[in-house]
Amino acid sequence: MDNEPNLRRRDLLALIGTVAGSSAMYHAMTSLGFASESAYRGPVKLEGNAKGASVLILGAGLAGMTAALELRKAGYKVQILEFNSRAGGRNWTIRGGDVVTELGGFKQKCEFEQGLYINPGPWRIPYHHRALLDYCRRLNVTLEPFIQLNHNAYLHAARAFDGKPQRIRSVKADFQGGVSELLARVTQQGKLDETVSKEDQEILLQSLRAWGALDRDHKYNANLISAEFRGYARDPGGGLTADPLPSEPVGLSEILRSRLWRYLQAFARYNFQTTMFQPVGGMDAIGKAFAREVGEVIRYNARVTQIQQNGSGVTVSYVDAAKPSIVQQATADWCICTIPLSILSQLPLDVSGPMKNAIEAVPYAGSVKIGLQFKRRFWEEDEAIYGGISFTDLPIRQIAYPNYGFNRSGRGILLGAYLFEGANSYEFTAMSPAERVASAVEFGAMIHPQYKHEFENGVAVAWHRVPFTLGCSGEWSDAARTQHYRNLCQIDGRIVLAGEHASDLPAWQEGAILSALDAIGRLHERVVKT
Amino acid sequence: MMTTAKTSGVVMLALLSTTVALAEDNPASKRTFSSGYRFVEMTGEELFANVCQGCHMPDALGASGAGTYPSLAANKNLESPGYPIGLIVNGRRGMPPFGDMMTDGQVAAVVNYVRTHFGNNFTDAVTARDVQDVRR
Numbered sequence: 001m002d003n004e005p006n007l008r009r010r011d012l013l014a015l016i017g018t019v020a021g022s023s024a025m026y027h028a029m030t031s032l033g034f035a036s037e038s039a040y041r042g043p044v045k046l047e048g049n050a051k052g053a054s055v056l057i058l059g060a061g062l063a064g065m066t067a068a069l070e071l072r073k074a075g076y077k078v079q080i081l082e083f084n085s086r087a088g089g090r091n092w093t094i095r096g097g098d099v100v101t102e103l104g105g106f107k108q109k110c111e112f113e114q115g116l117y118i119n120p121g122p123w124r125i126p127y128h129h130r131a132l133l134d135y136c137r138r139l140n141v142t143l144e145p146f147i148q149l150n151h152n153a154y155l156h157a158a159r160a161f162d163g164k165p166q167r168i169r170s171v172k173a174d175f176q177g178g179v180s181e182l183l184a185r186v187t188q189q190g191k192l193d194e195t196v197s198k199e200d201q202e203i204l205l206q207s208l209r210a211w212g213a214l215d216r217d218h219k220y221n222a223n224l225i226s227a228e229f230r231g232y233a234r235d236p237g238g239g240l241t242a243d244p245l246p247s248e249p250v251g252l253s254e255i256l257r258s259r260l261w262r263y264l265q266a267f268a269r270y271n272f273q274t275t276m277f278q279p280v281g282g283m284d285a286i287g288k289a290f291a292r293e294v295g296e297v298i299r300y301n302a303r304v305t306q307i308q309q310n311g312s313g314v315t316v317s318y319v320d321a322a323k324p325s326i327v328q329q330a331t332a333d334w335c336i337c338t339i340p341l342s343i344l345s346q347l348p349l350d351v352s353g354p355m356k357n358a359i360e361a362v363p364y365a366g367s368v369k370i371g372l373q374f375k376r377r378f379w380e381e382d383e384a385i386y387g388g389i390s391f392t393d394l395p396i397r398q399i400a401y402p403n404y405g406f407n408r409s410g411r412g413i414l415l416g417a418y419l420f421e422g423a424n425s426y427e428f429t430a431m432s433p434a435e436r437v438a439s440a441v442e443f444g445a446m447i448h449p450q451y452k453h454e455f456e457n458g459v460a461v462a463w464h465r466v467p468f469t470l471g472c473s474g475e476w477s478d479a480a481r482t483q484h485y486r487n488l489c490q491i492d493g494r495i496v497l498a499g500e501h502a503s504d505l506p507a508w509q510e511g512a513i514l515s516a517l518d519a520i521g522r523l524h525e526r527v528v529k530t
Numbered sequence: 531m532m533t534t535a536k537t538s539g540v541v542m543l544a545l546l547s548t549t550v551a552l553a554e555d556n557p558a559s560k561r562t563f564s565s566g567y568r569f570v571e572m573t574g575e576e577l578f579a580n581v582c583q584g585c586h587m588p589d590a591l592g593a594s595g596a597g598t599y600p601s602l603a604a605n606k607n608l609e610s611p612g613y614p615i616g617l618i619v620n621g622r623r624g625m626p627p628f629g630d631m632m633t634d635g636q637v638a639a640v641v642n643y644v645r646t647h648f649g650n651n652f653t654d655a656v657t658a659r660d661v662q663d664v665r666r
Binding site: 103104105303304339340345346347360362363364365366393395422423424426427431439462464465466467468469470471475 | 580
């Protein structure tokens with residue numbers, strides 16, 4: 001960029017540090033959002049001699065491949081055993097031609113048009129996931145925006161507004177407008193006199209007028225002030241039809257009873273704030289980028305059957321998917337195990353009682369995603385919805401619009417359902433893939449009637465039926481985390497665990513990477529010392 | 531800059547008609563879907579079909595990938611009813627706990643269903659009271 005600000009932030013910090021000392025600098029850094037934002041401390045530096053030690057890594061997901069990449073760089077001999085025939089684990093993208101076989105033998109062949117895809121696992125990256133973003137930069141993974149909040153997407157409740165979906169912008173404007181009008185009235189009636197000073201009341205009224213789009217009488221009405229937020233009945237135009245017409249707000253009572261307000265705050269949560277990202281072409285670009293670096297040390301199609309250790313090393317038994325009767329063994333000085341706990345808890349494993357108890361204490365969340373291909377991008381053509389997510393209380397819960405290929409003619413893919421925990425995720429898991437797709441179409445048509453004519457085919461992934469995870473992610477209860485988390489993360493003899501389940505960012509890729517970096521840091525310290 | 535306020539009787543036209551009749555042969559109309567966190571299915575048969583078979587499969591034979599979902603068919607571990615009740619209420623290893631998502635009556639219903647189907651023939655039915663005792 002040519003337009004560097006005259007005083008860059010780093011220079012400003014240096015200046016503050018010089019003038020006021022380091023505690024002032026830390027305070028400034030924190031208030032500039034610099035110091036306390038992420039647990040990531042930049043590229044890991046494993047200093048000291050690895051002494052040719054060998055590390056066997058179980059699982060070629062993001063945790064396993066992060067560990068492999070960094071340990072190899074530090075001089076370790078590294079080998080990975082991977083259950084699947086591809087790298088990435090839950091970092092996964094499904095495209096046309098892919099065959100998805102789930103537990104129980106249910107088989108789907110994805111019929112998507114070339115270039116279209118669905119990310120059945122992780123699909124968005126928050127701006128504060130600095131470790132993942134750093135690896136994307138270092139591994140040349142091109143990112144594009146993931147649109148979390150689209151004001152023109154819908155909020156929908158089956159029993160509100162006669163089942164008609166409402167634009168997010170109008171629900172937001174009407175909720176803020178109604179609440180602001182109410183609070184302004186209470187303020188003007190003097191009911192806040194005991195708690196808010198006169199001077200602050202004046203400022204409060206000003207802010208309510210701005211925040212709630214109120215008129216000069218502090219009323220929320222159909223006019224061009226509120227229309228600027230909730231949208232127009234007729235947009236401003238040109239020539240002789242230029243006059244905009246305001247739209248009619250919905251009253252506070254109806255908004256409250258619709259319960260649609262409950263979705264609004266979700267957009268403000270730290271994990272879902274803008275800017276979010278997705279890799280261009282599919283989330284698996286990240287897994288593939290890691291595999292370009294460490295692919296040659298991955299042994300694919302290897303199902304681990306036993307993990308043993310003694311004072312001198314680790315021995316892992318595994319079978320090849322094609323020859324399951326022949327048990328093979330891999331040995332190393334150390335082992336980093338990223339196998340999901342849903343599977344690890346079933347394996348014979350030489351670790352201490354406390355770690356074993358921790359491994360057995362974490363159930364796995366149910367989650368379902370359903371991708372649907374349509375003949376045309378009607379959500380854009382008919383409804384001007386470009387990316388983002390509509391929320392509903394129907395069992396599909398969400399419809400997410402593609403954040404790529406905007407305004408193109410031809411086919412497109414919707415995420416037609418995204419369930420995470422709750423009864424519906426189990427109910428959808430219990431269906432056959434074809435039933436899941438048919439249900440998603442049926443429910444989705446209540447929000448987008450175009451489904452009926454435009455739907456072509458779909459693919460459904462229920463994570464409890466995914467052979468390589470048996471669930472979506474580690475579902476820690478607060479009690480289990482208090483009792484078991486530290487025991488799970490300790491180095492036990494020559495074995496240490498990593499993965500999203502060994503992080504406080506469950507189900508996020510950042511958690512997998514941070515857990516791997518933490519584990520290899522501690523492992524390396526031990527190797528260097530011994 | 532303030533814009534002159536205009537009021538208008540124009541109501542934003544509904545863009546979409548949302549009365550969609552569910553076809554009778556469609557799973558969305560045939561199956562039961564819960565509306566909240568808890569299951570609304572009440573019979574053992576329906577609870578099994580809408581919850582348990584997700585992992586244990588429609589024939590209750592379980593499945594194997596990198597790990598295994600155990601078969602519930604002709605399963606001697608079901609002889610003592612406290613065992614399946616405890617598993618459903620509290621979970622175990624990768625199996626999620628369903629204690630907060632099902633009532634005592636629902637847990638009893640699905641335990642009774644599994645213990646009398648899929649080659650199991652344990653006729654000593656459990657009650658909601660038995661489930662309540664396990665929760666303590």
